[in-house]
Amino acid sequence: MTDRIAQLGMRLVNGEVRFYRNRQISAIRQALRLIFPIILLGSLADFLEQSWLRTDGYYYQTLHVARWLFQVKILRQYLRLIGAGTLGLAGILMAFAVSFYLVVPVTRHMTDRLMAGTIAVISLKFFNVTRTSVLGGHTIKWVATDLGIQGILVGILVGVLVGNGYRWALGHRSPDLEQIPSTLVITCTWLVVMAALGLLWVSTQTVSLNSAFASIIRWPFRLPHFILGLLGYCVLNGAFEWLGVLGPLSASSGQSIESAQNLAAVLAHRGWQLPHPLTLHTVVSVYANVGGTGMMLALLLALFLSRPTAWQRRIGWLSLVPTLGNFNAPMMVGLPVILSPLMSIPFILAPSACITLSWLCIRLKWVPTVAYPLLTGTPGPLQAYLGTGGSWTALALSLADLILSTAIYYPFVKLVQAAHRQLDGEVA
Template sequence: MLGQEAAKMKRETGWLGSHLIQLEVTFRQNSQIKAVNQAFHLVFPVVLVGTLADMVRQTWLASTGYYFQTLHVGDWLMQRTVLKHYLSLLSAGTLGLVAMFMAFAVSYYLVAPVTKRTTDRLMVGVVAVTGLKFFNVDRLTLLNGQPVQWLSNNLGISGILVGILIGLIVGDGYRWGIQHWLLAEERLGQTMTIASIWLLVLAAGGLAWTLTQKGSLNATFLSLARWPFPLPHQLPGLLGFNLLTGLCQWLGILGPVASVGGQSVEAAQNLASVLTHAGWQIPHPITIHTVVDVYTNFGGPGMMLGLLLAIYLGHSNGAQRRVGAACLLPTLGNYNAPLMVGLPVVLSPILGIPFLVTPVVCSLLSWTCLQLHWVPAVAYPIANGTPGILQGFLGTGGNMAALALAGVELLISVLIYYPFVKWSRLAGEAAHHAEKTSH
């Protein structure tokens, strides 16, 4: 029976689809990945609320926001400053602590299957959160003998990867201790001993890192996405930046990623040239901003707007559609964190492929059109939260060729994502069926 189902799936999805589905099912059945995915489901509402708050603050209430400028929000909204403060607090209290939530949840879900004691389940989460803090210490306060301060900026969505790693390490170690502890009758002593050992080990690891490294663990991972490519204005540098940014995002380093140095200066020179000279002759037509930021980040890095449309155009299941509906507003504003966590795209073998490939294909097309002068390069500043498909149009002063290019690239992204969304749905159903039959 299982062989017949596998043969049927292979006929429906093809060789590539069937192999990717099998890989995804095996991946999801791993206890480590299962705990990570359960943690994503737990923190998704927190990420969604925080992202919506951050989006409203930056796009509706800030003077550089798209809706603030187009709807003249400053002329009619009362108490705008108070509302900005409120949304800043809401965003910081949610998005700013996501890495801690992930460390807690991953370790909790790893220990939950081996013990029914609530104390053990909660204690491992507390230990994981504490360990994450040990690796996010303000180095100068520790070395100068001052009261220790924490690097709270590294505990948000850009620290999800570190939170996952800490949660896995602590959760696995704690679980091993529960399963192999000799004095199992003394439960309180067992809990205290295991927790104390892990706190001492993590504190020693955090101290060793702080004394030998100038940056935090999270900053070390994030620095990979700020690679100083030697050819930022040529195709290899653009594609390399795309791939590295996508890889970091897929691993869980979410949030804005800094571009190659000097981009702001070049953007200012492009704008000055357009304002002071006749025609549209700009000195830097090929930059990460004019190619990558404008044409490959619809819905955020990875062309997530294409993924969202593929979910609704394809035969997606109810769970995928509900996540897509919840993430519609932030995705239209180019905030991809809710969709990355909600599906999840992070650490998904199937969805990771189009997530990495789509921006590269769109960058190739954008670079070609700019090189052949089929579209002008963007010169005008683009307001925060401008819908991705309108960025090229508005940044070129209303050029229809730029709008057409954006439309073509959005269509290409949907076509690339479409089969992978279907395969991801089938993999999820197969994994769920396999879990039910195993019980």
Template sequence: MAKQVSRFGQWAIARELCWRKRQQVRVVMTALRLVFPLVLVGTLADLVNRSWLESTGYYYQTLHVTSWLLRRTRLQQGVLLVQTGALGLAVLGVAFAVSYLLIARVTRQTSDRLMGGGLAVLALQFLNVNPATLRAGRPLDWTAMNLGLTGLALGIAIGLLIGNLYGWSVKRWSQPSDVVIRPLTLGTLGVLLTALLGVLWLMRAPLGSTTGLTAWLRGPLTGASGWGSLLGVSVLNGGLAWLGVLSPLPSTPQQAAMAAQNLATVLETNSWRLPHPLTGQTILQPYANMGGTGMTLGLLVAIFLVTHNATQRHIGWLSVLPVLGNFNAPLLVGLPVILSPILWLPFLLAPAACLSLSSLCLALHWVPASAYAFAVGTPGPLISYLGTGGALSALGLASINLVLSTAIYYPFVKWAAIAEQRVHEEAISDAKL
């Protein structure tokens, strides 16, 4: 297999191996695999909730769920419980696992590892309190469980910070007089320190900081109505997802207004010459986001085209249903795509190529722009067909985009499989030694 790899491929594999040999990276990758079941269950619950049980969902509308599903509201409550619980626990779990695994590399003491993991969870909790509920006599609202997939990056960051700090302290205090004295002391100091940081954080009005961060992230999206700005949005979305922020950027009021004007033109004048032909809704969503951020459907198809990649295929099979509904978190966490240099390039390149090709086709009036709002959970290739009121040319372009993105992903998936195999072989040889 390695003989067929091009020079660029060999270089990419070498860089991937070099990257994954780093202790911190190896720990994060292991932690992501550990929380994969939680992410999978939480995402499946999210898919069921948003596509089957909410009025904007694809199956809700197409299968007329309200006419045959009894006790929908009750069922939705149950599904939301599973979703929030699983995804919230995944965020806490990744913080715990990263910290625990980092400490495991410097000490064999289980009490130290557990204390470090617990401190990471505590730190995450302290940073995620709803300040509005901080009043005497009222129950406190911990928001860490409500972070959802957006919080995965935060969980990784907190885990790395606490794990490294604890690990550093353990190295400094390598021979305690008693096995319990070190975790007790470091745990007490850690709790006090995280509590102090939490109080300082709350005093700095975190809501203002969060709003500022959201506004900064939403900035490029505001009024994005050209190829360049949409490309920027696509790269930003992909970059954030690669870093572990798995929720796509929210739509802005300007984007919603442009979508409304487009729909108004179609319904009032029956013309497909839209006032805003290049927006997130007309191009990004239907043509460059199949399977979720990064044209992940192309990645899924590429996985099944490559041979000798049992792990990738296994993750692919487990993630197939969410990805077909454009929920790609399990695939990004399971492979993982998150923090993987070898998959970073196609993850940004595939949607960019699809976006560019679709913009060109739209400029040449070969396909109409998508105007109808898409239902959540619509299979990727069908979004453009339904969005254009049934234009076969749009369906054709979506299929071409799928092939294009698969072709972009294919060599990288192959190289990622080789890198994975080598990492596995090295792990076995290390274990024998």
């Protein structure tokens, strides 16, 4: 039995290594490493701005920030600017980097490499323009929200398309000489083609490319109270982020109403009888998304408990603060979890196990249901405790979910480390 498990582990490691040695995936991996510092800075800025400087922030309320910190408004504006300038351009940066790295092996001329990345950025903009501004003859307006961390997947796809096309064109000319006329022809041809495709998309579709992709895998059902509905939402949300569209799927419109009704029931009546005990908020958000979608805090703990590579150790420590505040972008990009076949298994399995356990405990009324609203940046393990007004059983369930998820992540983290050591030339 042990031999079979070892053989399975080796097959998984070898599969991960072969996957990352693919030319396309290798370029994506390099691009993710390139943008990690920018994602980290933006996540820290967002965490500080939302948790420390907003009135609905956890640390703003618990530490009474307004009493001792001066110029809160200016600091909030400053951090918002940093967040918008970093996370808000993640999709653009990925398009540039992926296209750049795909062209690197076929040319030693920096002009061609930079031009491939530049064309990818412009092409991405062609697909993220408001329909009315183009067809109505108004000033062109870009869809900025699709160019940030939610647009990482689209950035990857555009980078792969442009990078491979530019790479093919370079393969039909002499690699020794930098041919400015040839570069000009390739550049203009690609921009004309991508602009035509962008106009075709805008003319025939009412949403941006990223929004269209999101609608394909967005939660198709409206039955979140059932265990299968909660698990289905978890799987789709996990797949959404694993592919590179960071940020949770929007819940159905009834969720905010149900949360308000739960709070009203607690405030108006004695006892803890809630009209909606099993919702996305009371089960998934509180117990299955500790550290962000995918139970990122459990992944971080599993990483520290294993023998991480030097790079992974740095990623873990640098991502600790935002992960505790439920901002998972640094871990998703840094390890990376995005598009990692091995990490996709615990990324879906861990929160699914937490949902099953938590749903059962709430259903059997072993723990009270979360009713109080949670402040932004509330540490993940404390969400259930604070949301139930200080229930120790809710805190125990949160810790049990965290331990269970860490145990699920641990063997896969070890396998990923073995794969990365092979890729990076390290000795285990």
